[in-house]
Each structure stands twice: as C-alpha cells, then as structure tokens.
Amino acid sequence: MRKIKLFIFAFLLFIGSLSAKEGMWIPLLLEKYTLSEMQEMGFQLSAEDIYTTDGTASMKDAVVIFGGGCTGELISGEGLLITNHHCGYSEIQSHSTMENDYLTNGFWAGSREEELPNPGLSVRFLEYMEDVTSQVLEGTNNLSAEEKERKIQSNILCVAKEASDGEKYMVEVKPLFYGNQYYVYVYKVYRDVRLVGAPPSAIGKFGGDTDNWMWPRHTGDFSLFRIYADENNEPADYSPDNVPFKPKKFFSISLNGVQPEDFTMVLGNPGRTMEYIPSHEVDIILNQRDPDRIAIRDKKLEIISAAMESDPEIRIQYSAKHASISNAWKKWQGEILGLQRLDAVNKKLDFEKDFRNWAETEGVWESEYKKVFANFDTLYFIYQDFIKASDYYSEIVLRGIELFQVAASVDNMVRNLENNQDIKWESQLKSAEEYLSSFFKDYNRATDEKLFTELLPMLASDLKPEFLPVYLIELLSKHQGEDLVKKVYGKSVLHNWPEMKELLAEGNKQQLLKLRQDPIVELYNRLNFHFETTINPVVNVVSKRIDQNMESYMAGIMKMKAGEPLYPDANLTLRVAYGKVEGYNPQDGVKYKHYTTLKGVMEKDNPEIYDYDVPVRLRELYDTKDFGRYAANGDLPVCFTASNHTTGGNSGSPVINAEGHLVGVNFDRCWEGTMSDIMYDPEMCRNIAVDIRYVLFLIDKFAGAGYLLEEMELVGGGEKVRGTTSIDAKNQGG
Secondary structure (H helix, E strand, C coil), rough: CHCCCCCCCHHHHHHHHHHCCCCCCHHHHHHHHHHHHHCCCCCCCCCCCCCCCCCCCCCHHHEEEECCCEEEEEEECCEEEEEEECCCCCHHHCCCCCCCHHHHEEECCCHHHHCCCCCCCCCCEEEEHHHHHHHCCCCCCCCHHHHHHHHHHHHHHHHHHHHHHCCCCCEEEEEEHHHEEEEEEEEECCCCCEEEEEECCCHHHHHHHCCCCCCCCCCCCEEEEEECCCCCCCCCCCCCCCEECCCCCCCCCCCCCCCCCCCEEEECCCCCCCCCCHHHHHHHHHHHHHHHHHHHHHHHHHHHHHHHHCCHHHHHHCCHHHHHHHHHHHHHHHHHHHHHHHHHHHHHHHHHHHHHHHHHHHHHHHHHHHHHHHHHHHHHHHHHHHHHHHHHHHHHCCCCCCCHHHHHHHHHHHHHHHHCCCCHHHHHHHHHHEEEEEEEEHHHHHHHHHHHHHHHHHHHHCCCHHHHHHHHHHHHHCCHHHHHHHHHHHCCCCHHHHHHHEEEECHHHHHHHHHCCCHHHHHHHHHHHHHHHHHHHHHHHCCCCCHHHHHHHHHHHHHCCCCCCCCCCCCCCCCCEEEEEECCCECEEEEEEEEEEHHHHHHHCCCCCCCCCCCHHHHHHHHCCCCCCHCCCCEEEEEEEEEEECCCCCCCCCCEECCEEEEEEEEEEEEHHHHHHHCCCCCCCCCEEEEEEHHHHHHHHCCCCCHHHHHCCCECCCCCCCCCCCCHHHCCCC
C-alpha cells in the first residue's frame, strides 16, 4: 500500500510539472534547456523544426515582427500574413473615412489590385541570432563604469557592422540578463505590406474596453496583410510592379481544434518583462506608478469616450487613440490586483533574504553584494520622486494634450530655421506639412481643449513645486477652465490647419519664426525645457545606475541558480513559450472553461452599444447554424485559453499545436494574470487566442472571401487539403 501511495504521489507531481509553464525561451537554446520537457508534454517535433540556420526552413522563417511591436505569421506561399486586428488597427483606421468606414464595416480586398498599401509599415524576418557576449565584452575588464560602457558600445558597432553585410540586413545587438550576455539579431526588412482583410470592429474588437484583458472572451481579433517584394523576392519600397512575397515557410492550419491538456506553443516577439527586479521597484510600480498612470488615463478616457459617443466622425478620428490609451490603463489595474494577491513585494523580500544567505554561505556578501543592496536603497529613494514627475509629463505633456505634439513639430522646425539650415529647408517644410496633414485628419479641437483644461491642472496639483516651471504655476494661478482656454488656445494659430497650411506653403521665414511666440508653443517649450533639464537627466542617470547595479545582482542570481534553466527578460526578440490548453479558477466558487463559442457572442449582443452590436450577417449565420466545417459540437468555437507565458509584443503570435500546425492567434492575457510581466503565477496566468476555425469561418462564411483559403494549407482528419470556397471565384470580395 505504501508503494502504491508513493507512486500516486510521484505521478501527481509529474502531472503538476506538465502544467502551466513560466518562461520565454531563446529558440537557439531549446535543445539545451526545454525541449525534453516540451516533448514530455506532447510536442512531436524537434528544436530544428522551430529554429535552424542550416539552410532548411523552420518556423522562425514564418514569423515576423509586425510594425513596431507586434508579431505576425505567414499562412500561405503568396505572402499572406495574419496578425491581430488591434495590431493592424492604425492601418485600418488610416484608410477609414465617413464614406468608407472600414472600422465599422470591415474591409476585404476582392483582388490583389484592391489590397491597400500602408506607407511606413514594415515586417522583419529574423535571419539568425547569435551569442556575441565575448565580442561585446572584449577588453572591458578593470574599466570604470563609464569606460566600460563606451567600450561596449564600440564593440557593438563592430559586431553590427560586420553582421549587416554592407547594410543588406537590419542588425540589433541586445543585452540579456542586464548585460551579462549579449545577442546579435539579424533581420531582413520588407517595406511593402498591404491590407488584405479585416472584420468589422464589432467582431475584431468585440467587447471593446469592457472585455479587454478579460475572460471569457468572444473577440475575432485578427487582420490579414500581404507582403510584397521585387521580382527577385527581395525587399523593395512600394511599387505596383512588386509581386507577392514567396516565404521559405508558412504555417499549415489545423481544422481539428484544441482540447483540454493539449500541448501549445507560442512563437513570437514578447516586448518587455521585469521578472528579476528588486522589491524596491515592485513596490514603486504597485503603489505609485500604476495608480498615477491609471488616474491620468481615467480622465483622458472619460473625455475622449464622451466625444466619440457624440459624433461618428470623432469616433473614427479617435478610435485608435482611445484603444492605445485604454490598453495599458486596464492592464495596470489587473497588474495591481495580481501583485497584491501574490503579496509580490514580500515575496521579493523573501527572495532577497535567500540571496543574502547564499552569498554569505559563498563568502561573497561583504565583498560583492552588500554594496549592491545599499545602492538599491539609495538609488530607488531618489528614483521614486523623479519617475513620478516623469510619468506625469509623459502622460500629460508628451502623450496627453494633443496640440503639444504640433508645438513640438513647429519648435523643431523653427530651431532648424534659426540655425540657418537652408539646404534642407524645402524638405523640412514638406515634412512638416505631411505630418500636420496627418495629425489634423484625426484631430478635434473641442476634445483637445477639454483635455487641456482637465489634464494641465493635474500636472500642477500632483507634483512637487520643484518639478514645475514657474511659468506654469503663475499661469494656472491666474487662469482656469474657459479662461485658460481663451488665454492659450484662443490666441494660438496652431489649431487652425488652413492657416498653418498657408504659412507652410508660403515658406516666409519671418512669419514662421514668429510661431515661437505662439502661446501653445511657448507653454510647451517651458514645460519641455523643465522636463529635459530638471527631471529627465536625473531619471536617465539613476536608471542607468540601477541597471548597472542590476548587472551585478543578476550575475549573482545566475551563480546562485547555476544548473537551473533561466530565461532572460523579454526584449522584443523571438522567444518560445509553451504550456497546455486549460481554463482556470479566478476566485472561490468560479471555474472558467478553456473555450468560448458563438453562442456567447449572441448572448452579449446589444445593438445599443457599439462594441457589442453584432453584425446582421453574423446573426443570420448563427440563426441558421451555417458554420460549415468549422463547427464543433454543434456550435462555433471563438476563443480559447492556454498556459503560455506571454506579454505585449506577443500580440498576433501563432499558437501552435504539438504537430506544428496553427490552431490560434494570440491576442491577450486574462486580467488576473497581467502581473506576469513582473511575477508569474501558474494558477492564474493564461494567454487568450482566437481559435483559427473562427478566423476561417469569418473569412469564408461571413465575409465571402473564401477565395483566400485557396492559398492556405488546411489540415483536418489527418490529411492535408486545400481550402474550398463557399462562393464562386467571380464573386470574390464580399
């Protein structure tokens, strides 16, 4: 009996070890650290199937960094790429007008000629990554901190120059483990990326801010783009002569869906995590930074939401802005709750006690690490006040009051004019005109005036006087509300686009120089000068010192954990996360399933609310149960959860099954697990993906764009099949 009990106990431990898995692992090191565990959990392929540079194609060749901070993946041999709706949102919004509202109605190109170009949008394919620690740290022994930094930067330039192959490739050399390791990442960048399809926002953004970061979720968060190349399949600027890109590899798509306990893997580009920060910083994030930023964004969202509800044109203008503001706003709220629930500060303090015990046992506490923690005490004491001021300036001056962005552009132009840069004057005027034209397309003066009157006093009331220019204090002591608007906005020309456009067209230098006296420009300059001279330098210096201190602390952690797998913090480079399909229990008496269906979409349907107004066509398909081959158990799968460790940057990442087929597109995390950037909880941390069967259904049945499936390789019932359309080829587009 005792042997049976021991066996059961060991078995339960084994099963537990195959559950939620923390970590964002470097693909190059899978064989060394995680492959055996992945295979124990069901993965049927090799490390080389995920990442190789031996000349054969691997999954890395089907994954891209999309734009500035998302992931996308190839799903056809014709350059067809899928990412999230929210990743393509700004492109969809930029093409939308009152006449062609692609946000509300969706967009589907009926032919290659109808696919929409997106100036400035690019995708990056990783050619290879390589450990270059020895090259970067060469010659840095016994140097001062400043000398070491200069030497490292010099070495990085040499590594990057060699890897760029005559600027053929984009190269980044990035530190891992706070500078204890360095890797080089070599990319090929494609610059002609066109919009192919996107569902209406009532599908692609279904639930809006209310459902964001939440489970259960019913959002069809995807959009389709196509990469174009020149006749040699090489990167090229946009041209009608470009042809669809031919990838080395694209993902086949599974029609079999997912079941509880199924192995899943996310291959993407997570942006930033802070898993190793000390208790000091966790405390500041939990009790100062997150609450401060939430409070400011509360006010921003209140103002912008009211404006969007009042006018459909403003809704289009501010949709992307609202989404950008609200995303982190809600994430920070979940992060606070998660850190509080985990008692994160005390957990960090406990770890630091264990670290000290280890260091004392090793005989290195007094000589190496006592000073590290003394430095943390001093540095974070300074940091907390200055980062508070920095957060306020960032949220209010740099990314809050919109007309300050125009003031910054005008100020830069005037500075160049004062410096007599006549050679580039014409191009500067053209650049300014292009920027301002784009800015005013999505600008509403009344909304910005409201932001101005509500946000500027928050800056003055919440910060210590030394963090404010005297000019602002005096201005607000004399003028408030409508009077403040009249004093500043009423006398400014910056909000008057026709007048600004005429000034730029004339190019009269004397008139343009007078813009320096514009009240908005003057106020912005006073604020920005104070920020750049009083606040930002201290934040930069202290942050650098903290990072240098973290380098020593992290080196100690690596020694303490020698022999144990450690993953570096995310840094927007290719990583592997793995886990399994599973739900979770967010609170006592509540248990969430791992999936949602179209039935749940209909239960949330509310024509009175923009984010829940289910399109008529989708209602019709549900009423007739016309789900085609995408159904499961009489309903249509929509989303599912799994225990893959993800963060920002993983948006749009492929969710891959044990056979290497695409089963979903990652788009979010559950609210109870958003603290995973700082501290991972296997019981609560779940990534959320749109089920690929829902994507296919929407393309085929809803949009009538099933012709796109002809490009894809669909896998179902154990055999590969080409997608069959539900419409005639002549009816492509919908």
